[in-house]
Amino acid sequence: MQRPTGGRAAGVPLWRWVSGFLRERWRVLLRLGVWSVLEAGQTFVVGYALARALDAGFLAGNARTGLLWLGAAGAAVCAGAYGTGRVYGVVAALVEPARDRLVRTVVARGVREADAGALSGLTQQVEIARDTLAGVVMVTRSFLFTAAGALIGLFSLDPLLLVVVLPPLLAGVALFAVTLRPLARRQEAFLAADEALAQELGGVLEALRDITASGAEERVAGSVGRRTDAELRTARALARWSAARVAALAVGGELPAVLLLVAAPWLLGHGVTPGALVGALAYVTQSLLPALHNLVHGLGTSGSRLTVVLRRLTRSDSRHREQRPPRGDGEPRRRPHTARTRPTTAPPSPPPALSLTSVTFTYGPGGEPVLDGLGLTLPQGEHLAVVGPSGIGKSTLTGLVAGLLTPQRGTVLVHGRPAPAPGATVLIPQEAYVHTGTLAENLALFRDAPVPEPELLAAADAVGLTPLLTALGGPGATVSPAELSAGERQLIALTRAYLCAAPLALLDEATCHLDPEAEARAERAFAARPGGTLIVVAHRISSARRAGLILVMDGARTTCGTHAELLRSSALYRDLAGAWTPRPAPLPR
Known part of the structure; x- marks a missing residue:
């Protein structure tokens, strides 16, 4: 050369x-x-x-x-x-x-x-x-x-x-x-x-x-x-x-x-x-x-x-010739994985996507525990919805899984590694972040290199961003956050997370500004990601019913199960499901 x-x-x-x-x-x-x-x-x-x-x-x-x-x-x-x-x-x-x-x-x-x-x-x-x-x-x-x-x-x-x-x-x-x-x-x-x-x-x-x-x-x-x-x-x-x-x-x-x-x-x-x-x-x-x-x-x-x-x-x-972003403070170093020959030919079972063992978390030394001895095991590829009243600790749970918070007691493992597990989780909060720049730059924020346009367009189609992408003028169009609605910003943030390689996606009311159809499309796209695991903090009964498992957070009475099981075993879930179910329109007189 x-x-x-x-x-x-x-x-x-x-x-x-x-x-x-x-x-x-x-x-x-x-x-x-x-x-x-x-x-x-x-x-x-x-x-x-x-x-x-x-x-x-x-x-x-x-x-x-x-x-x-x-x-x-x-x-x-x-x-x-x-x-x-x-x-x-x-x-x-x-x-x-x-x-x-x-x-x-x-x-x-x-x-x-x-x-x-x-x-x-x-x-x-x-x-x-x-x-x-x-x-x-x-x-x-x-x-x-x-x-x-x-x-x-x-x-x-x-x-x-x-x-x-x-x-x-x-x-x-x-x-x-x-x-x-x-x-x-x-x-x-x-x-x-x-x-x-x-x-x-x-x-x-x-x-x-x-x-x-x-x-x-x-x-x-x-x-x-x-x-x-x-x-x-x-x-x-x-x-x-x-x-x-x-x-x-x-x-x-x-x-x-x-x-x-x-x-x-x-x-x-x-x-x-x-x-x-x-x-x-x-x-x-x-x-x-x-x-x-x-x-x-x-x-x-x-x-x-x-x-x-x-x-x-x-x-x-x-x-x-090759520079990598500096390792963040508190971020554990990755050690190369060395394969060892085992006497058996059966492949080892993969670790669960999420494992919580006796997790206790309190805001402040004298406060009541938000989470008290919580245990949960979530297999890879599972779709979990988290429901409960406001202030019960749903966002705290996602913060613990993402590694933004540290429990006072217990362990949080993501794909077998203690949280925070770099590259294993992506958190999409309710307030979606969009910066001034092109749409492609916003969508590639979690990638080390620009996203190829075919992959970007496929992700936009899967999540439901295509109409907005077309209206803005394509991936190269300049995005002004102030000119976007809250729902449009959430669609951009969801597509960005969809393009991220992290296998565990945490949607903390990340679809609250979308209509039910757009929310359903985005959640199905995340649930269908190959090898991906999805945790959704749900705010609609339809969102909870799409999940394979539902975690009902109710203080010491936190339970987990399917929609049908929780309707029988959880009074709180029955109340939430009833409150979320829309009342039929009155008959015309």
Whole structure:
């Protein structure tokens, strides 16, 4: 396979990618250097002209000479301004090709690997890299040429001035250089923690109704809290290392000015003129200190961010070839199943779809148990309806099965695994969630990849979504949740769950906004899924009668059986069936 242009080979370090890019544009770098010399020329001329204006002009009683030197300084400022304007154009010629190369890399990876992060890379990270690269080039170039101009000027005035200024300047730059790598690592850790928190919050905000309907507020709050604490720790670590930048600035930029003042008597006693001393102070305070300040704050923050973004955008293909969503907090790791040879040829019996053993659950330490010692075994492929008065614990039961709640006592097993069993259950609450986007994107929300259109259309036909799908304009039509009725949102959520691979479907009054015919069609579709098991919190007698088994929740008198058995054995079920049965229409008079 041909490697895409602009990509980075697997295992090639980032610095080689950058150096290769710079070598290809050596002419641009040469022009940048030429215009930077013109821009930095004012640094040398301003300090030197100020010293000569004092020594040869005003202090010598020759005001004309002093004014001429100040005029030369003004002319140098104008020439430097022209050079600065030319520098911006050359920087653009360097940065824009870097952006184009990054775009080619991201697009090639997105097309080749169906990278879900390609859109973010194009819309955010590439632009961050371009802007940050321009800033890094400007501050680094400015410091190098400004420092060179100032040091040459100090040497021209008197070499003794370098003895005072150069050591603290080198010490400050060295201290800053030592902190760059740790700062980059802390910056990357902080960005990763921030992205993880943003992703977590994005999922929470999109599913607020589902979380509230399922009673999962505490669990979600705990997960978000852990992400927040992780970001706080990385932010504090970044702040501690950022303090080193202040120390580097104080040593390299402010200490030389203090040393010049302290050593002024010694310098004047060794032949340094007053004008040279004033010129040296101008070099330090007007040139070196601002340049170092820009370098420390610009390169310290933008440079580490640029390193992180470039590393992500140009990461090796082997590392990015396959990415899976991170495992959720509290989600057990799946271990590979190892088949063992058994002495008997009879296949082992499959575990039940659901097994509850002595399950007790209470909201709050002093409350009455909602479920008290509940036991239930549901074979695979069964259709169970759960009925009972409001507040009896029907939604609590589905929350326990889905793993959103944890019982105080007892065990909940889904296909032989303790709840929550990832990939084994799908819960559809009463408040159906639909997000802005295409209908196909909404229906594929529980899938790792886009759903093939024939499969999507077949699911829509089975559940009863086809009329709405046609009215909206097909799978690619944009869906606006506010323009859909509650029943239409429920149909979309039901079809989404139908397309999910989870074998156990939990419908917690998920059809309450549908008419009886649409409800019957959706429930039959779920009951007919190959290998699928269905649990429905019923709100109509017709829904209960379609189920093979019915669980009547009545506190301590919870019973399970068929419709006919419960009519004989459960007074509550007889009352519910009577209340649900519509009264015959009155005869016309």
